Structures are given as structure tokens and as C-alpha cells.
Amino acid sequence: MKIATVNVNGIREAVSRGFLDWLASQDADVVCIQNLKAKSFELDDNVLYPEGYEGYFLDAEKEGFSGVGLYCRKIPKAIMYGLGFEQCDNEGRYLQADYDRFSICSFLMPDGSDPVAKGAFMEQYQEYLNKLRRKRRDYMICGTWHVAHKTVDLANWSDNQMTPGFKPEERAWMDQVFGPIGFIDAFREVNREAHQYSWWPALDSDQPRARQEGWRLDYQVIDPNLRRHIKDAWIDTEATFSEFAPVIVEYDLEL
Known part of the structure; x- marks a missing residue:
């Protein structure tokens, strides 16, 4: 099973830059997308239902803001829209597809431009x-968590210790996710290399990517029961339809 997650940073702009061609070339079982910046009813059918996939979307109430989606090769048994708290649901930040053995979720954390709002969301x-950890079901939460967890997860970390996405309190929160709460960073289970980034600050220039001046803000966060099923993980830095690059993990599982 191949799962991909990518922050498209505007679905219509990403499509114009080749997102659908990339999607067709992946042969992924599920593709989680974030930051649609469009209402799903505004999108063309080729975006809503790419060949071979069923598309599911949760729109933000605000125009041109947030929103998440799932492209699924196999129709899920159920779809869960949102989490039941206003900040998440009104801003279109969580969408979950339930299969027999596990659930695959598309998730978008607030970016930290409003630290108070991000802190409230994280709480x-x-x-x-x-x-979730108390449920008899395994979860794969895929998306932009907007936190670089360790110093290896961003360039120039020493200059960014008070930058949103690498603040001590944000990193401590991720310590809880991967510590006492008990989830696993699927990518780092099999890929410990440096310079593994999923976001660069400027799309109009390839220089930040060329100089490796990026951040790893995107994750596949999974239940520990799934750890032994991880086969491989990589970031597709050749995909340039967004400032974000797809994070792809292969599991020896079937939907």
C-alpha cells in the first residue's frame, strides 16, 4: 500500500502546474491533500474525480482558505468530516477515511501566523x-503539522528557534505526540538522512531547494502497531507544483 500526502497550497494553482499529471504517475492507493484554498463545488470534475480515484473534501468556511481532501482508489467504508471542535471543522482541517483495519486521515495544522490560535488548536x-490511542483501530494521520520536530528537520535551525514551526513549545508538543501519547513518525522510522525537507519558502525560485534551505513540516503519523509494516519512505522533491513536496510511505498492507 502506498500513501502520499502533499500540501498543494491552492488546488487550482497546483493543477495548473502539473498536479494531476503527478497524481496519475504515482499509483498511490490514497493521496491526502491539504490547503485547497477553494470550495470543492468550484472545482472541475477532473479535479474532483481523477481517473481511478474517488475524491472527498472538507471545505473551510472562509473563502480561499485551508481545506483538506482525500483521493482514494478503494471506496472507504465511511468518511468522517472534522473532529467536532469549531476551529478545526470551520477551517477544514481534518478528513478521515475508514477502512477495515485502519483509518487514513488528511490533516492541516494552523501555520502559526496567529500563535494564540495555533496554541488553542494544539491543545x-x-x-x-x-x-485515538484508546480506540481499537489504527490511524495514519497524514498532512502538514507545521512543526519541524528536530534540528535535523530544518536548515539553519540555530537561527530559527523563535520562528513559528520551530518554537520550543511547538517542538515540546511534538515530543508529546511521539512520546507519551505514543504515535510514530513513519518517515523517520526508515529514513534517518539529513536534508529531508518537505517545504521551501519560495515557489518562484528553485534556489531554496537547490541550497537545501527547507523544513520538514509534513508527516505520516501512525499508530505503533503499524511500525512493522513500513517498507520505505521518501520525499518527492522533483514535484514542483507547490512550495511543499509530497511525502510518500509504502506499507506492506492492503486497504
Whole structure:
């Protein structure tokens, strides 16, 4: 099973830059997308239902803002829209596809431009993550968490210690996710290399990518029961339809 996640940073702009061609070339079982910046009813059919996939979307209430989606080769048994708290659901930040053995989720954390809003979201989301670990079901939460967890996860870390996405309190929160709460960073289970980044600050120039001046903000966060099923993980830095690059993980599982 191949799962991909990517922050498209505007679905219509990403399509104009080749997103659908990339999607068709992946042969992924599920593709999680974030930051649609469009209402799903505004999108063309080729975006809503690419060949071979069923598309599911959760729109943000605000125009041109946020939103998440899932492209699934196999129709899920159920789709869960949102988490039941206003900040998440009104901003279109969580969409879950349930299969027999596990659930695959597309997730978008606030970026930290409003630190108070991000902190409030993290507090409520942590409560939800604790509840998930008590359920008799495994989860793969794929998306932009907007936190570089370790110093290896961004360039020039020493100059960014008070930058949103690498603040001590944000990193400590991720310590809880991968520590006491008990989730696993699927990518780092099999790929410990340096310079593994999923976001660069400027799309109009290839220089940040060429100089490796990036951040790893995107994750596949999974239940520990799934750890032994991880086969491979990589970041597709050749995909340039967004400032973000797809994070892809292969599992020896079937939907």
C-alpha cells in the first residue's frame, strides 16, 4: 500500500502546474491533500474525480482558505468530516477515511501566523490524539503539522528557534505526540538522512531547494502497531507544483 500526502497550497494553482499529471504517475492507493484554498463545488470534475480515484473534501468556511481532501482508489467504508471542535471543522482541517483495519486521515495544522490560535488548536487536538490511542483501530494521520520536530528537520535551525514551526513549545508538543501519547513518525522510522525537507519558502525560485534551505513540516503519523509494516519512505522533491513536496510511505498492507 502506498500513501502520499502533499500540501498543494491552492488546488487550482497546483493543477495548473502539473498536479494531476503527478497524481496519475504515482499509483498511490490514497493521496491526502491539504490547503485547497477553494470550495470543492468550484472545482472541475477532473479535479474532483481523477481517473481511478474517488475524491472527498472538507471545505473551510472562509473563502480561499485551508481545506483538506482525500483521493482514494478503494471506496472507504465511511468518511468522517472534522473532529467536532469549531476551529478545526470551520477551517477544514481534518478528513478521515475508514477502512477495515485502519483509518487514513488528511490533516492541516494552523501555520502559526496567529500563535494564540495555533496554541488553542494544539491543545484541543492533543486531547483528540489521546482518545485515538484508546480506540481499537489504527490511524495514519497524514498532512502538514507545521512543526519541524528536530534540528535535523530544518536548515539553519540555530537561527530559527523563535520562528513559528520551530518554537520550543511547538517542538515540546511534538515530543508529546511521539512520546507519551505514543504515535510514530513513519518517515523517520526508515529514513534517518539529513536534508529531508518537505517545504521551501519560495515557489518562484528553485534556489531554496537547490541550497537545501527547507523544513520538514509534513508527516505520516501512525499508530505503533503499524511500525512493522513500513517498507520505505521518501520525499518527492522533483514535484514542483507547490512550495511543499509530497511525502510518500509504502506499507506492506492492503486497504
